[in-house]
Amino acid sequence: MKKYTYILLVSLIVFNCKDEKKNNNKLNIVTTTSMITDLVKNIAGDHVNLEGLMGSGVDPHLYKASEGDVTKLANADIIFYNGLHLEGKLVEVFEKMRNIKTVALSDALDKKTLIGSEYFASNYDPHIWFNTDYWIQITQYVANTLSDALPEKKEIFQANSTAYITQLKALKANIKSTIATLPEDKRILVTAHDAFNYFGKAYGFKVLGLQGISTATEAGVQDVQKLSAFIIENKIKAIFVESSVPKRTIEALQAAVNSKGNNVAIGGSLYSDALGNAGTIEGTYIGMFQYNVNTIVNALK
Template identity: 75%
Template sequence: MKKQLYIIAICLIFFSCKNEKKTNDKLNVVTTTSMITDLVTNIGGDLINIKGLMGSGVDPHLYKASEGDVTKLADADIIFYNGLHLEGKLVEVFEKMKNKKTIAISDAIDKNTLIGSEYFASNYDPHIWFNIDYWKQATQFIVKKLSETIPEQKATFETNGANYIKQLDILKAKLTSTVESLPEEKRILVTAHDAFNYFGKSFKFEVVGLQGLSTATEAGVQDVQKLSAFIIEKNVKAIFVESSVPKRTIEALQAAVNSKGHDVTIGGSLYSDALGNKGTIEGTYIGMFEYNVNTIVNALK
């Protein structure tokens, strides 16, 4: 009942909002996660006014739209979101927005190549940004959608997209070289929740998350004990907290492992469901990914 009342309230706010005219005749774009905001900014550049709903450290799994957010959505010409039920509490809001151009960037990806998940209504792991090839596909998809919206700027969008894909190619080569410095038997990544499966598949890491794929599920005592036994068996030297997830569960896991006579350190904080602070290197997708890989490899060495 509370959920239904929430959706009704959001929809009433949305439909009561009047669309504002484009500021400076630019396209008004709204994005959900900070990763998508960064991606669309690289493609749209000065041709768009972009407003991201979620900033640094924000967990999209648990995020609820505020009245201010719904006003932004109502004033948008186009809305980009991740999809695959990553933004679980916003899905019904998007479905009610029949007169808005809402676009899930996950539609760019062949579902047959995605990692399956019984924990999401979409039946897929939604953390697609940790596969650089998927992010390149998302880039091309956004170029196409922006070009359809402003056809006269198609050449600019295509140029921006091509330049960004070159940067992603450079990133992939650099990260591959860094990862190859770590022996495969040491490539075991233990984190707060299972956000890194696409990363693991791309770079040959075994990935284990304490909370599973969604932060909406909490780890219990049995989960901690089971994972602590795994860490001792595999002689894992470091585990990682995440910037958008409370660190107490990983600290409890560390305590459980250390109580059994095995020394495991917290190797650092990784960016999983959100980028770093705006204006920092980690506040960009490329900077975030490079920071994560360097942190992981250095700690596991």
């Protein structure tokens, strides 16, 4: 009953808000995750009205739109979202946005290159931002979308995207340089959930997540015991919590390892499904990625 009441509420808000556009001659852009908000900000600057739904520490797997969020979405000219069912609980809302352009960033990518996942309706791992080459492709895709929607600002959007892509290429080089200082046999990343498979594939890490790809799945006792045995066998020095996932599961894993006479440290908190606080280095995509890599490498050395 609650589900149908929620859908009705969404429909009413969309209907009532469809003509309440802002009058400053700027596109109203709404984004879902903080990574996407940061990307659009880098390309569009102050030439659009930009509102992000999810802030620091917010888990997009479990996120459900509030009445205020639905109002923002209903007043948007363009909605940028990740796709691949990352924002699974927003699908019903997007389906009601029939007169609003909704853009899935994953549509910029060749699906044949994605990592498969049986845990998502899309059948793909949605954590695509952890491949810098993907993010470069997505940057151009967003710039082209904005240019089509606002042709008079096309030169600005394209110039900003070119400058940002240059920064992303520099980030990729810095990441490779940092990882090169870590011996290959130490490149095993254990985290709360499998958000880092694209990172692992791109940069040569074996990645294991306690909860699997979606945080909607719970880790059981057998999962903890199995992973603790792997940690002991491979003499892994550190495991990692995530900023958008409760740390209790990783603490349980650490306790399981230590209870067997071994020792594993919690190497730090990584940013997985959300950026850091606004106004900090980690509150940007580039800063978040470099911070994660520095944290991983320093803890595993």
